[in-house]
Amino acid sequence: MTAMAFEAAAAGWNGPVLPEWRNTARPEQLPPDGQWLTWAFIAGRGAGKTRSAAEWVNEKAQSSPGVRIALVGRTPADVRDVMIEGESGILAVARENTPVYQSTKRRLTWPNGSTAYAYSAEVPSQLRGPQHHYAWCDEPAAWTDARKGDVLDTAWNNLMLGLRLGSDPRCVATTTPKPVALIRTILGRKSTAVTRGSTYDNLANLAPSFRDEVLTAYEGTRIGRQELLGELLEDVEGALWTVAMIDGDRVGAPPDMSRIVVAVDPSGGDGPHSDEQGIVVAGLGVDGDVYILADRSCKLSPHGWASRAVAAFCEFAADRIIAEVNYGGAMVASTIGQVDSAVPVKVITASRGKVQRAEPVSAAYEKHRIHHVGALAKLEDQMTTWTPQDGTSPDRLDALVWAVTELTGNFGADAWLAWAKRKAGEAQGTQAQETPGTPGITAAGEPQPAQSGEPAGRPAVTDGPEPGTWLVRSSDGQRDYTVTADGRCDCQAGTHGKRCRHVAEAHATADPALLLKLARDAAFRAIR
Ligand SMILES: Nc1ncnc2c1ncn2[C@@H]1O[C@H](COP(=O)(O)OP(=O)(O)O)[C@@H](O)[C@H]1O
Ligand SMILES: [Mg+2]
Numbered sequence: 001m002t003a004m005a006f007e008a009a010a011a012g013w014n015g016p017v018l019p020e021w022r023n024t025a026r027p028e029q030l031p032p033d034g035q036w037l038t039w040a041f042i043a044g045r046g047a048g049k050t051r052s053a054a055e056w057v058n059e060k061a062q063s064s065p066g067v068r069i070a071l072v073g074r075t076p077a078d079v080r081d082v083m084i085e086g087e088s089g090i091l092a093v094a095r096e097n098t099p100v101y102q103s104t105k106r107r108l109t110w111p112n113g114s115t116a117y118a119y120s121a122e123v124p125s126q127l128r129g130p131q132h133h134y135a136w137c138d139e140p141a142a143w144t145d146a147r148k149g150d151v152l153d154t155a156w157n158n159l160m161l162g163l164r165l166g167s168d169p170r171c172v173a174t175t176t177p178k179p180v181a182l183i184r185t186i187l188g189r190k191s192t193a194v195t196r197g198s199t200y201d202n203l204a205n206l207a208p209s210f211r212d213e214v215l216t217a218y219e220g221t222r223i224g225r226q227e228l229l230g231e232l233l234e235d236v237e238g239a240l241w242t243v244a245m246i247d248g249d250r251v252g253a254p255p256d257m258s259r260i261v262v263a264v265d266p267s268g269g270d271g272p273h274s275d276e277q278g279i280v281v282a283g284l285g286v287d288g289d290v291y292i293l294a295d296r297s298c299k300l301s302p303h304g305w306a307s308r309a310v311a312a313f314c315e316f317a318a319d320r321i322i323a324e325v326n327y328g329g330a331m332v333a334s335t336i337g338q339v340d341s342a343v344p345v346k347v348i349t350a351s352r353g354k355v356q357r358a359e360p361v362s363a364a365y366e367k368h369r370i371h372h373v374g375a376l377a378k379l380e381d382q383m384t385t386w387t388p389q390d391g392t393s394p395d396r397l398d399a400l401v402w403a404v405t406e407l408t409g410n411f412g413a414d415a416w417l418a419w420a421k422r423k424a425g426e427a428q429g430t431q432a433q434e435t436p437g438t439p440g441i442t443a444a445g446e447p448q449p450a451q452s453g454e455p456a457g458r459p460a461v462t463d464g465p466e467p468g469t470w471l472v473r474s475s476d477g478q479r480d481y482t483v484t485a486d487g488r489c490d491c492q493a494g495t496h497g498k499r500c501r502h503v504a505e506a507h508a509t510a511d512p513a514l515l516l517k518l519a520r521d522a523a524f525r526a527i528r
Contacts, residue, residue, distance in 0.1 A: 099111075
């Protein structure tokens with residue numbers, strides 16, 4: 001026995017020796033000893049998971065001619081770009097006897113006749129039928145159906161039903177863990193052998209940019225224990241958000257924004273971060289969803305945090321900074337005014353308590369209407385650990401709730417906006433787009449066209465006594481009603497909270513862009 005083979009046997013290595021990898025792999029990167037069906041390598045980002053499994057697949061393919069191997073990733077692109085062609089994928093780690101990759105056939109073929117097939121977990125039916133000797137699942141915690149667990153017709157379930165060729169079928173699952181049913185199931189099975197690793201173990205092998213990005217985002221946070229250390233974090237009972245709720249709708253880059261706010265909560269709170277100031281930037285996408293763009297919270301002097309808020313305002317070309325009056329709103333306005341008096345600060349008044357404000361925000365996450373752009377680990381820590389019973393008021397979370405509340409007013413006012421847009425289009429002389437069946441706009445509420453036969457010489461709508469108000473003549477010409485930019489009118493219908501034709505007519509005379517902006521503002525205000 002050579003020294004290396006001896007070493008390998010001592011470490012429980014049960015395949016033929018691939019010396020290069022044996023020399024560089026850390027123990028958790030090598031398949032554990034024993035009769036496992038699934039080897040789960042649970043580790044942080046960049047810990048060397050993909051590399052470990054790619055090496056294992058190559059070793060299996062080369063040592064047993066003619067075997068069939070399943071490669072399952074989150075999406076077709078993940079399988080191709082990470083598992084097969086990636087920097088630590090199968091082609092990169094095949095030193096000799098390199099397989100041929102036929103992308104159109106989603107197939108890798110080794111010179112000895114072994115084959116590997118690419119499957120996307122997005123299409124579980126692909127895995128219904130084909131049989132394999134071995135399988136590699138990369139990042140199953142992030143698979144579309146991971147929340148369902150190991151139930152009928154999920155990618156995992158179909159794969160496992162077909163994993164029955166040969167006398168020793170085996171599967172490796174490499175993943176950063178998440179508290180989803182599939183991961184709990186895999187880890188709970190007696191047939192699973194687990195190895196664990198962390199980003200820190202593999203720091204020396206990571207590209208500096210990746211290392212800095214990942215460490216900056218997650219170091220020192222609870223979620224970092226999952227993302228860097230590979231710990232399975234359980235959801236905090238009673239918290240209004242779970243990690244999965246946020247993760248599922250996360251995006252890498254936001255779409256265009258129609259409106260952006262910077263929410264500031266300088267309240268101090270009374271939790272462990274009591275001298276922090278929450279500064280959260282959020283926007284309303286042109287798709288109507290809300291995007292959490294940045295968390296600029298800090299622990300600075302008033303001048304310091306006000307400067308940060310103003311910098312965020314400028315960086316994101318925000319519409320305004322918002323702060324709640326009871327939570328230092330007046331102070332925010334004056335402090336920001338001292339840094340830059342031109343920045344519009346909107347001081348809002350809460351009509352509901354903190355929990356009542358937070359709940360609809362949490363519900364909007366459940367409806368997949370809110371997306372985090374990239375990782376906002378400290379904010380997400382507060383979201384996923386705060387419970388209404390805590391009695392504390394974490395600043396980042398508070399700022400988030402203000403920002404989302406400010407923007408999600410629109411969710412209930414979609415109909416309002418549709419109407420305003422159509423009206424703006426009409427005012428521009430463009431073809432009005434009817435949206436039949438728009439909820440919230442009844443035939444009765446539909447703005448009526450201006451009455452004909454108006455006395456000549458005087459337009460039906462004139463500017464009102466104050467900026468942003470209009471005077472609209474009654475249809476009998478006997479009096480003027482005053483309409484405001486936010487859609488109130490002092491006619492009988494208007495004072496009963498109905499939308500009357502006077503509002504429609506007044507707004508139709510406004511500049512279309514201004515009208516749209518006014519309508520939006522009004523819609524937001526109407527909801528709150
Ligand atoms: N034991 C090791 N020795 C040298 N380089 C390694 C080792 N393990 C992983 N790497 C390299 O580290 C980088 C990150 O590994 P990768 O497997 O892609 O991480 P993960 O899948 O966990 O995010 C890759 O370039 C990979 O080849
Ligand atoms: Mg990987």
